Amino acid sequence: MTDEKTVPEEMLHAYVDGELTSEEGVRVDAWLASHPEDAAMVAAWRHQNALIREVFAQAGVLPDDTETRGPGRTKGRSRMALAASIAMFAIGLAAGIGIGVFTPGLRSDAPTIAAHAETAYRVYSVEKRHPVEVGPDEREHLVKWLSNRLETPLPLPDLAAEGLTLVGGRLTTGEGGPAALFMFEALNGDRYTVYVTRSARAAETAFRFDLAGDVGSCYWLDKGVAVVVNGPADRDRLQAIANRVYDAYEGTAAAGPAKG
Amino acid sequence: MSSEAFKADVAAQTPSLTRYALALTRDRDLAEDLVQDTLARALSREHLWHGGSMRAWLFTILTNLDRNRRRSLAIRPGTDEFDERQFGTPPDDPLTRRAIERGVAALPAEQREVLLLVALEGLSYREVAEVQDVPIGTVMSRLSRARAALRVALEAGPQAQLRRVK
Numbered sequence: 001m002t003d004e005k006t007v008p009e010e011m012l013h014a015y016v017d018g019e020l021t022s023e024e025g026v027r028v029d030a031w032l033a034s035h036p037e038d039a040a041m042v043a044a045w046r047h048q049n050a051l052i053r054e055v056f057a058q059a060g061v062l063p064d065d066t067e068t069r070g071p072g073r074t075k076g077r078s079r080m081a082l083a084a085s086i087a088m089f090a091i092g093l094a095a096g097i098g099i100g101v102f103t104p105g106l107r108s109d110a111p112t113i114a115a116h117a118e119t120a121y122r123v124y125s126v127e128k129r130h131p132v133e134v135g136p137d138e139r140e141h142l143v144k145w146l147s148n149r150l151e152t153p154l155p156l157p158d159l160a161a162e163g164l165t166l167v168g169g170r171l172t173t174g175e176g177g178p179a180a181l182f183m184f185e186a187l188n189g190d191r192y193t194v195y196v197t198r199s200a201r202a203a204e205t206a207f208r209f210d211l212a213g214d215v216g217s218c219y220w221l222d223k224g225v226a227v228v229v230n231g232p233a234d235r236d237r238l239q240a241i242a243n244r245v246y247d248a249y250e251g252t253a254a255a256g257p258a259k260g
Numbered sequence: 261m262s263s264e265a266f267k268a269d270v271a272a273q274t275p276s277l278t279r280y281a282l283a284l285t286r287d288r289d290l291a292e293d294l295v296q297d298t299l300a301r302a303l304s305r306e307h308l309w310h311g312g313s314m315r316a317w318l319f320t321i322l323t324n325l326d327r328n329r330r331r332s333l334a335i336r337p338g339t340d341e342f343d344e345r346q347f348g349t350p351p352d353d354p355l356t357r358r359a360i361e362r363g364v365a366a367l368p369a370e371q372r373e374v375l376l377l378v379a380l381e382g383l384s385y386r387e388v389a390e391v392q393d394v395p396i397g398t399v400m401s402r403l404s405r406a407r408a409a410l411r412v413a414l415e416a417g418p419q420a421q422l423r424r425v426k
Contacts, residue, residue: 010400013407017378019385044411049379051360051414056283056380209265211272211314213382233313235265 007031012038016045022128113175114219117195117228118212120172120181125191125230132168132183142169146180146196152225154196157248159184162241164192174226175199192231192238194245199226207242209235218242225249263306270302273318276381280319283376284326286365294329298322316387323373323391330369356414363413371406374399 007028014020015028032039124131134142139156147154149171156166164184172181174197182194199221210217216238219228227249229242277298281291298321302309309317364372370392377383377391385403389396 009404013400013403014385017385041411044414045407048360048407048410048414051356052283052364052375052379055357055360056279056364056376209268211269213315214384235269 007035007038012042013045016042016049022126113197113199113221113226114208114210114217114228116174116179116197117193117219117230118215118217120179120195121191121193121215121230124170124172124181125183125193131191132181133170135168136166138168139166146171149178150180150196150198152198154180155248156182157194157245159192159241159244162237162244163187164241167191190232192229192241195228195230196249197226199224207239207246209239211235220246222249266306266309267303269314270299270318273315274299276315277318277322280376280381281322281326283364283380284323284372286361290329294322294325297325301325313387313390315381315383316390319377319381319383319387320391320393327369359414360410363410366413367406367409371402371409374402375406375410378403 005027011020011024011028015025020028032042134145143154143156146169156169159166163186167183167185169180169182172179172195177198179195179197182196184192184194186192208217208219210219211233214233215230216233216235217228217230218238218241219226221227227245229238229245231238231241274295277295278291281294281298282288285291285294298318301321302318364375367375373392374388377388378385383391385396385399388399392399
């Protein structure tokens with residue numbers, strides 16, 4: 001890579017906003033190393049992004065801080081009223097649909113695991129060359145290895161019916177212990193991961209569905225095993241895939257080593 | 261997509277919509293109205309939901325409602341003034357904070373929308389193009405101008421911001 005093509009400004013923006021592929025990112029990295037003015041610009045934009053998030057994210061929290069309300073403001077409705085009305089709205093919706101997705105109490109056990117899984121998805125699914133440690137040609141070894149590390153039998157779900165082929169798997173981290181990550185790929189290149197870890201929490205939960213930006217999560221806890229399915233934020237698609245994973249995992253923790 | 265799932269997905273975006281509305285308007289009462297109107301509008305228009313990015317769709321509704329609001333405000337100047345008390349406790353560096361707030365507030369509305377959707381809400385350029393109903397190239401040039409202006413604002417500091425014209 002000796003001939004360096006000029007990197008246009010749009011590409012630098014895309015670099016800052018995470019819109020580039022890893023190859024393009026490498027090219028921009030190389031460019032910035034030898035173009036300090038552009039590097040300074042990129043650093044300034046990153047700094048802006050961070051400040052914007054810091055300043056305005058704080059505003060979105062809606063703290064109960066009546067002191068900061070201006071004496072001249074006589075519109076009546078306080079920020080608490082805003083927080084309360086929006087919360088009521090959301091809870092009302094949740095109650096209406098009967099799956100407690102927005103009730104904090106119900107959500108408290110699984111989210112940290114879901115957050116680990118989502119991070120793993122974001123980190124590994126974009127990898128072109130090393131997305132997994134063990135490839136599809138070593139299925140048996142993969143399953144045995146990860147099952148041993150997690151000390152629980154881990155079935156490898158067959159998602160062919162959903163048009164997904166196995167990319168492979170890797171060992172990653174969970175909450176204070178190991179986690180297994182299986183990765184699958186659709187024909188269009190979309191990747192899905194099945195993240196499995198042990199959870200000390202006894203709770204059993206129904207399916208949860210969460211969207212975090214462009215990534216969707218579907219997760220559940222069952223008999224001390226937490227399973228999180230991640231993929232692009234298409235609820236129906238993710239749900240269909242998660243159903244198949246659920247079928248594969250149903251009852252595994254309680255059962256003996258499962259063959260298959 | 262079933263109606264329940266639809267409602268759940270709409271409601272799940274409430275915190276993001278609130279944050280964006282606050283950053284956009286810098287006014288809690290307005291933000292509340294915008295978010296409530298957006299949710300109500302989305303829920304009553306499920307039949308118009310065409311799939312794709314739910315976020316982009318909701319941000320489109322909110323952005324358009326805000327544009328309508330500003331249009332109606334145009335005949336009542338002065339109502340839209342910057343009110344720094346609308347936000348919570350300042351962070352460690354109040355000058356930088358104020359420079360950011362003023363700098364963002366001083367941007368033309370289209371640029372402010374792009375910058376907030378990209379930097380604050382993490383929308384992809386494609387989603388922002390959908391929200392604003394413009395080609396991606398327009399999104400890029402708005403983003404570029406917004407960042408250049410904000411860079412000047414931040415480097416000049418909050419005092420100079422008041423004098424800067426563009």
